[in-house]
Amino acid sequence: MSDRAFARRVYLDAIGLLPTPEELNEFLADKQPDKRGKLVKRLLADNRRYAEHWLTFWNDALRNDYRGTGYIDGGRKQITDWLYSALATNMPYNEFVRELIDPVPESEGFSKGIVWRGVVNASQTPQMQAAQNISQVFMGVNLKCASCHDSFINDWTLADSYGLAGIYSDQPLEMVQCDKPTGHIAKTKFIYPELGDIDPQAGKPERLKQLAGLITSKKDxxxxxxxxxxxxxxxxxxxxxxxxxxxxxxxxxxxxxxxxxxxxxxxxxxxxxxxxxxxxxxxxxxxxxxxxxxxxxxxxxxxxxARRLSGEQFLDALAAVTGVWHEQPAAQVDFTVADPHLGRLAVEPKWIWSEAGAAERSEALTLYWRKEIHLAEAPTEAVAAVTCDNSFKIFVNGKEAGSGKDYTQPRLINLKPHLIQGKNLIAIEAVNGPGKPDDKSADQSNPAGLILYARVRRDEKTNGRPREKVMDFATDKTWLWSATKADGWEKTGSAASDWKPAAELGTMDMAPWNLGGKIKSVLAAGTLRGQVRAALVNSDPLMTALGRPNREQVVTSRSSAATTLQALEMTNGSTLAGLLERGAEHIVAGPSKSNRDLILTLYERALSRRPTTEEFRLAEEMVGAPVKKEGVEDLLWAMTMLPEFQLIY
Structure with a gap:
């Protein structure tokens, strides 16, 4: 196959994205005989793009999603942050499997399964789900039939399924055949006894450890x-x-x-x-x-x-062509694990309060904070990670920008709509609530503290090259506080007579909060706002039509065959129509281009090639001169309907 076809195929398979024209041209210009191998290594070393792509595969297999049955009432638990971290760090697969079978708190959602509401078949209890899912995903064994009765399609028996399920049970399991109790207690065992035994007398934690050891053993x-x-x-x-x-x-x-x-x-x-x-x-x-x-x-x-793009790949490919990505992820993940650069801070934020010992104990009170910030230019990006023990409300130039009530979860606040060139006032109402009412000890601890880090940047060019101007700021001893809520305290131009300088308590990693990692994670998510890929957002009608499952069952592969639902959604669906319309608007609103340059750019982004003479003529008629949004929208639709766009050749 040609280098051009190889590059497109391997980009989509390794990281789930189309090569940019710049990336493709660099690869094609390389004359080294080992350039294909080097390209594969480079793509797999891109931890963030790799992890975000492979989330799709593992979310399907591990039944992990961001909303759906069980999440509201606690009958189901996400493993997204753990899974993203495992992929981004390339956790060895035996350790990956071990932490899913004998889970840490962050990964227990897989073996916990789904606690279905109402009356369910005996084969769908959490323990039976664990047996079915572990055997299917990690050993390629289908126990679903044998979870109701001895299997008709293979040699597995009801006793095998219940034996494996018993490892996850807090009490002995009575076997139920076709929803009728048999009166027989299942013997706890592993389905491959030649690899080793599970001690039925051991406690559940020890049984899980033994099971994880057997499945990840080199003998398996x-x-x-x-x-x-x-x-x-x-x-x-x-x-x-x-x-x-x-x-x-x-x-x-x-x-x-x-x-x-x-x-x-x-x-x-x-x-x-x-x-x-x-x-x-x-x-x-x-x-x-x-x-x-x-x-x-x-x-x-x-x-x-030849394979069809997954729903996530299709949406990401369209986003790569138009420049319109998703605004924010549906789940909280720590992007700094994959890209430590996202966690680098230009200044060091400090926990602050009115007195130096507040991290150990403070009275219940509300403080009013102010900090004047001077910006030489209006920012193109401005977000802040903020938290306060116990709660806060933040104002920028007199306008409320956000609030938070859970101090263990720093909030991401968008400051950009409120900041201006010149003088700005950041004001925070910080509340330290009373201690725990059930704490009767003489030495009650009621810590208090406030911390903020604002990432404020402006994109500009120096000698024609992109450059980022850093204007970050954070809480420190220069912030001022008052215990008095004066009129207009949150507005510029107003002041009270008793404003006092802050006491610095310590760095963002200090006890008792230990929130440095979370603060960096929140800021990283803010940095990537508007650049989020489809694997990290909730499904929509288009992704559903293109094969994204609801993840209530294990799905280890998706069908590549076209369906009637796909055809209807691709030709008449409002989701795709909306994406194309927003994409066309974004393209037309971007840097001015002639219709010729625009057509060439779109073809290179979408199809990794230039248009033929006939394609260019038709595209010119569509786009118009000057360029029209409707024409760009039509061209986008025409290109995305091509098998060349939708298939991995």
Whole structure:
């Protein structure tokens, strides 16, 4: 396959994004014989883009989403922050699996499952869900049928399912067949006893530890074969074993499967290593074949199957073309794990209060804070991370900008609409509530403190090159406080007679709050506001039509076949229409371009090539001269409907 086709394919497979024209041209201009391997390494080293792409795959498999059944009433728990961190740091897969089976608090949502409301089938209790999901995701074993009765499709029995489920139960489990109690108590056991036993007399924490140890043991070749088979299927369109959740089926190349699994274990269960191995293989670099190749009874590998973009990839590709991304993530994640640069602060924020010992004890009171800030220019970006023990309300130039009531969760406040060039006043009403009413000890601790970090930047150019002007500020001893709420205290030009300088309590990591990491995380999310990818937001009708599941069941692969719902949504759906309209508005409002330059830019962004003579002629007629928003919208729709845009060849 050509370098151009390879680059487009590998960008979408490794990080889920189209190559920018600049990235593609740099790769095409490289004459080194090993440039493909270097490109794969560079993409996999991009921790943030890698993690955000692979969230889609693992959210599907681990039933993790941002809203839906169970989240409101505590019957379900997200693992998003843990999962993002695990992907961004390339956690070894055996440790990844271990922390999902024998979970830490941040990862327990997977094995906890969903506590369904009302009366449910006995096969859907949380313990049975854990047995089904762990066996399916990590071992390619389907226990769903055997969770109701002895399976009709394989050799697994009801006792096998209940034996595995018992590991997660707080009490012995009575087996229930087709929703009828049998009167028999299941023996707690692992489904592969040849790998080891679970002590049924041990406490639940110890049983989970034993189960995690058995599944991640080097003796368990099922774990490694299952994941490398899933990766092969994801990149080449068909697993070495199909379906990928039925690992007892024969492989069409058992030697290759075994070699990939052994190599994966020998390289420290490194997922990126396994991905790199496949993406740099000769098999992966063959020209794509049509999906009809999979329908033949006697499968013969001739090359990767042409695959449809996932819903998230489609939306990200459209965003890359138009420049219009999602505003903010639906879940809280620490972006600094993937990109430490996002957590770097230009000045050091300090916890402040009216007296130096407030971090240990303070009376219940409300303080009024002021700080004058002079900005040489109006900012293009201005957000602040703020928190106060116990609550706060912030004003900028007399206008309320936000508030917070949970001091353990710093709030991100958008300051940009309120800041101006010149003098600005930041004012905060900070409340320290009374101590806990049930605390009867003589030495009651009631700490008080306020902290703020404002990231204030202006994008400009110096000698034609982009440059960022830093105008950050933070709480420190120069802030002034008063215990008196004077009229107009939050407005510029007003002042009270008793304003006093702040007492610095310590750095943002100080006890008892220990919020330095959260403050940096909140600021990082603010930095990326308006640049959020589809994997981090709630599903919408377009993503649903393009195959994003509701994640109430384990989904380890999505169908690449087109559906009627997809066709209707792509041709008449309001979601896509709205995205195209906003994208066209953004493009037209951007730097002025001739219709020729605009058409060339859009083709290079969307299709990684220039238009043909006939395509250019038609595009010119659509876009018009001067450029019209409606014409740009029509061109965007025409390009995104092309199989060339929607498929990974």
């Amino acid at each position: 070749g099922r774990l490694t074969r299952t994941i490398v088979n899933r990766l092969w299927a994801k990149f080449l369109g068909r697993g070495l074993i199909e379906p990928t959740d039925e690992m007892d089926n024969p492989a069409w190349d058992q030697d290759l499967l075994d070699w990939l699994a052994v190599d994966f274990a020998e390289h420290g269960y490194n997922l990126k290593h396994a991905i790199e191995l496949i993406l740099t293989s000769q098999a992966y670099q063959l020209p794509a074949v049509p999906i009809t190749e999979l329908q033949s009874k006697e499968f013969v590998f001739r090359g990767p199957v």
